[in-house]
Amino acid sequence: MMDDHGINDDDEEAVLPSSRYRWDIFLSFRGEDTRHGFTDRLYKALWLDGVRTFRDDEGLERGDEVAPGLLEAIQDSAGAVAVISERYADSRWCLEELATIFEGKKLLLPVFYDVDPSDVRRQRGPFEAGLENLHSINVRCVQWGCRL
Numbered sequence: 001m002m003d004d005h006g007i008n009d010d011d012e013e014a015v016l017p018s019s020r021y022r023w024d025i026f027l028s029f030r031g032e033d034t035r036h037g038f039t040d041r042l043y044k045a046l047w048l049d050g051v052r053t054f055r056d057d058e059g060l061e062r063g064d065e066v067a068p069g070l071l072e073a074i075q076d077s078a079g080a081v082a083v084i085s086e087r088y089a090d091s092r093w094c095l096e097e098l099a100t101i102f103e104g105k106k107l108l109l110p111v112f113y114d115v116d117p118s119d120v121r122r123q124r125g126p127f128e129a130g131l132e133n134l135h136s137i138n139v140r141c142v143q144w145g146c147r148l
Contacts, residue, residue: 021076023077025052025081028101029055029082029094030085038113042111074097077106081111082097086115086126088127
């Protein structure tokens, strides 16, 4: 039987790339900035629309390593939404997530939350300082942070 888009129900799984993945979207965000506000509302809206969305509910404490399960969730997602907030680039973990998203050639939709996209693009203001501070910690983060 054909659906509204002319796709045979039997062929739908072969046609839709997200059916290969456990998650449609991986949410990357700075928990301190947006977890209990914007990101929570975005997550709920996506789920209500049937979008299988992964977000880290536990959060990472300073000094923790990015959990392998988090990186696996990125790899097992069709795409990602990065909620770029003022302190996003201060977080080694956010940039590790971003690096994994880019390395996996995932579709990425940036959402600029209370930041000027040109500050992100030009790495000025809080993004300049955040990336400079991370440079001594992890060059990989900085290299991929430049893609912001």
